[in-house]
Amino acid sequence: MKNYVIGIDLGGTKISCAISDLEGQVISQNTVPTNAHEGDVPVLNRIIGSVETVLRDGNISIDMVKAIGIGSPGPLDAKTGIIITTPNLPFKNFDIVKPLEEKFNVPVYLDNDANVAAIGEFMFGAAKGTENMVYFTVSTGVGGGAVVNGKVYRGNTSNALEIGHITVLPDGPRCGCGNLGCLEAVASGTAIGKRGKEAVESKVETTLKNYENVTSYEVFKEAAAGDAVSIEIIDSCLNYLGIGVANAIAIFDPEMIVIGGGVSKAGKVVFDKVQQVIDKRCFKTMAESCKVVPAGLGTDAGVIGAVALAILESK
Amino acid sequence: MKNYVIGIDLGGTKISCAISDLEGQVISQNTVPTNAHEGDVPVLNRIIGSVETVLRDGNISIDMVKAIGIGSPGPLDAKTGIIITTPNLPFKNFDIVKPLEEKFNVPVYLDNDANVAAIGEFMFGAAKGTENMVYFTVSTGVGGGAVVNGKVYRGNTSNALEIGHITVLPDGPRCGCGNLGCLEAVASGTAIGKRGKEAVESKVETTLKNYENVTSYEVFKEAAAGDAVSIEIIDSCLNYLGIGVANAIAIFDPEMIVIGGGVSKAGKVVFDKVQQVIDKRCFKTMAESCKVVPAGLGTDAGVIGAVALAILESK
Known part of the structure; x- marks a missing residue:
């Protein structure tokens, strides 16, 4: 049964990643520095590493994961999964969805941080x-x-x-x-x-x-x-x-x-x-x-919102 | 087969009623004066009469009608089908949907004239x-x-x-x-x-x-x-x-x-x-x-919008 989702909060200074059940209860969470200056591929690899960490820490197999949600600063194109540009991240016209879908074989949803916060408040806040x-x-x-x-x-x-x-x-x-x-x-x-x-x-x-x-x-x-x-x-x-x-x-x-x-x-x-x-x-x-x-969600609003995005979009 | 809908445009001076196919092609149309001063029940009866006229003129049985849409000035409650009040109609907290549903045994949808115009432009304009x-x-x-x-x-x-x-x-x-x-x-x-x-x-x-x-x-x-x-x-x-x-x-x-x-x-x-x-x-x-x-719809925008409402809501 696919009873879990993963949320990723992409920020200029840190990347937060959490695995949660379908009620938004976080099973495990991981935060790593973004190190944006290293460029797009290293940051993408750090995201992948963070996902693998929460899976391992939560003792959950990727087969049990229904979807991954990503909240990122914009502008971005939620339909195509492309981050167009952001002031503090190394992604320029970068398709963030495709490499993650290919890596984990799970549907991946991208949205801007304001929408993700709205969804988080709507579902859990x-x-x-x-x-x-x-x-x-x-x-x-x-x-x-x-x-x-x-x-x-x-x-x-x-x-x-x-x-x-x-x-x-x-x-x-x-x-x-x-x-x-x-x-x-x-x-x-x-x-x-x-x-x-x-x-x-x-x-x-x-x-x-x-x-x-x-x-x-x-x-x-x-x-x-x-x-x-x-x-x-x-x-x-x-x-x-x-x-x-x-x-x-x-x-x-x-x-x-x-x-x-x-x-x-x-x-x-x-x-x-x-x-x-x-x-x-x-x-x-x-x-x-x-x-x-x-707003009802606290400091983890970003990652909880990304979890909520994954749940809402994969319904 | 229920291949037709009826649209009703309620106005302060006239009531327009049309029967149309599901592509918005009008089969027959009827316009009568509102005579608002006569009060709510006589106006309701004139609406019913107008519906019967377009059915007869179009040679269409009510069993072939999927839904009825009504556009009215507001404020009104689209959910409950109640016209709360309008400056030029005799309806005050009047449930316009129920008597029409009971009379014709067809789902009836009410909305305010701006929404109905929007739906009309969206579907056919x-x-x-x-x-x-x-x-x-x-x-x-x-x-x-x-x-x-x-x-x-x-x-x-x-x-x-x-x-x-x-x-x-x-x-x-x-x-x-x-x-x-x-x-x-x-x-x-x-x-x-x-x-x-x-x-x-x-x-x-x-x-x-x-x-x-x-x-x-x-x-x-x-x-x-x-x-x-x-x-x-x-x-x-x-x-x-x-x-x-x-x-x-x-x-x-x-x-x-x-x-x-x-x-x-x-x-x-x-x-x-x-x-x-x-x-x-x-x-x-x-x-x-x-x-x-x-706007793409002309003088019949109101009644075409009501037709569109019936089609959209009964989908």
Whole structure:
């Protein structure tokens, strides 16, 4: 019986690999450094080695494995299994699926890390039991994923839910992508940190000036301590995040919105403000039927999401 | 063999009913006045009469009918078959599905008119052959529907794709829904007409002053004739429409966006501006892989959409 799946979380600094049963219970897990500078084939071989390790540690034969799921930074093409390019991995137009399928003779599924996180939350995290959910990750950038009618939604070029690049302020600041006023340009951790730095460099009075380097972490911290400028920055940025979430509710009418990523760790201040914007901007029925909650999976979210991808896709 | 379906388009002034084969070829069609003032039961009876007429005219027995589809203004609950309320129909929390199922002993499917139009375009109109498409209707208001992974997407409370109520200008004009800066408040036909009227009532020089009543029609007309104020209004409103469409591309990564409704009839000026905004604001891969086209179904779009709903849901 094929009662197990393997999940692989590909990251710029480490590769995590886990073997799990079909309920997401991890049997064995292995983490190795990526050593991206060594190039694509050595990294691929390290992935293969990691898979062999979890099989051996879990005392499970590959014949008992139903599927392998891989979460990777993008852009990538989930349909063809090709990693197009990523800033911190050595893969350029690299077919990661085929060599693993050939090696292990098991179906292999690839998806980007935001989708994988969404699937993880849907199957084993905060959104367990829902049919329609949207996942936001708010950290350096803003990304997302959606499960609609019980299935992950990828779109035509595997780029669906580039929710960080919807325009929420048409004449707002320039985003890294080139557009003006993207959600990511006004509501990411980077955006919060940037506005903190601008305050430090200006004449305004703010306790942010006590820091050598200002990131969103310091802005949240000083806002909590009562610094008026920090409070204003946080409130403004979270207002835009709330607009992004409210727009997702108007479009998806989901049962749940899950927010993960570094910024979400600030907790109550984030969720209170987002809820306030939703209550102001959304239709009442939709706002009331949609729960907005923090991500439920912890530090292993990446590898658990990859496990969930393997289970969902091989159903 | 059940080789036919029936589509019903419920409107405030008329009820259209058609019987069609499973390829959407209409066999017979019937249109009667709604006479909404007579109340719910008489209107229901007129719907039943219209169904009987198309069966008789088409010489088709009800045993040969696979399903009935109904498109109605909303809000409604597609899951339970209940029309919650509509401005121009006598139905309040009215179960329209059950009496028709009992009468004809055939599965009956209800959906709101924007979803039905989306399904119609997906099956028989401009989006035929796609797997993922988003439909915008831009007229008095702005509405929408989406087909994802080959299925219509309704969301948790049947309100998905309230695309007219995404915020595109956070401090923009008040929308009828109460929110500020909804797409509908800045890009609908009503919004265009309102800005035309404001111009007439102001000191600005504009040929719109030659009209007693200014709607979007006059603003488009005078813009085409070279009136600078009208050109500015059209350009600004279509810029917001473009932002709405660009946001839908970032979220759905669809193969196609179909734009219907009165405003889309202005043609090239609409589609050129929308495309320009997409090219400016969207990721290149997504922009290039997504066609933006006018609706393909004409005046019978409502009833053909209802036929398509019946076919799609009974598959």
